[in-house]
Amino acid sequence: MQKGTSTAVGLMLGFALDRVFADPRRWHPVAGFGSAAAALEQVTYADDRRAGVVHEVVAVGSVVGIGVLAARGGVLATALATWTALGGRSLARAGQAMAERLDAGDIDGARELLPSLCGRDPSVLDADGLARAALESVAENTADATVAPLLWGAVAGVPGLLGYRAVNTLDAMVGYRNERYLRFGWAAARTDDLANVVPARVTGLITAALAPLVGGTPAAAWRAWRRDAAKHPSPNAGVVEASMAGALGVRLGGRTQYRHGAELRPTLGDGPAPTTADLRRAVRMSEAVQVGALLVSVVVAGALRWRAVRG
Secondary structure, eight states, X not given: OOHHHHHHHHHHHHHHHHHHHOSOSSSOHHHHHHHHHHHHHHHHOOSSHHHHHHHHHHHHHHHHHHXXXXXXXXXXXXXXXXXXXXXXXXXXXXXXXXXXXXXXXXXXXXXXXXXXXXXXOGGGOOHHHHHHHHHXXXXXXXXXXXXXXXXXXXXXXXXXXXXXXXXXXXXXXXXXXXXXXXTTTHHHHHHHHHHTHHHHHHHHHHHXXXXXXXXOOHHHHHHHHHHHGGGSSSTTXXXXXXXXXXXXXXXXXXXXXXXXXXXEEEEESSSSOOOHHHHHHHHHHHHHHHHHHHHHHHHHHHHHHHHHHHO
């Protein structure tokens, strides 16, 4: 089987595995990488950017190297790497579960669930705050958990899939702007920003195109993106959150309480603050965008193969 075809088929099979099985509850390779990265940090940590660069290079480079070797397994290796890298089904389930708990008035249960979606402090959030936090997380993680790994897989195969997941995981571990990681985590945060520049904008485009599926319009999603995305402190989260806000016709942003402190986020989109009904719509949009991203990735893999043959 030709390489481009093999990659496309592997991406589709891995996506199907994620749809059916979601993330494994035990022995997940990403959790194993997290444990290894935490152990490496005990050796590499220093309150210095250079130490963070070393940490990033060693951790991500090791995973990419494993991916190069694993790629010899062809379609099966690509499918398993795709399943490992994706988290879209688990994201949708968590968003839906959050909406159900909020609708049932189970605030304690919703607070218990929030850490599976984002790093905010659930103890200070009421029902409205939990709904907004979950919706913003669904928007951002649609790009991180599905669109980005699929695109990196289309371009770079198994090393791209595993390498991207390592980059994104390290950012979640050490990319915080707190006292410990302000300098050490700089490399992880900047690498993740670079890795998500294209995927975030592809996510925004697909979100705008599919806005009618949740009662919105492409024009409203595009307008919110163009007007509000640059206000966000993240060059990528602003794109996906603003386009989602525009598609849903809600307002995101405002005071955001993390465990490392509070941030005053800019307003994204027009309309009222999101409700649990809007959170359910966001989950539907997320799942639609994930399917759209798979189609885009398959086309990209095929186009790269065609270009290689033509060249």
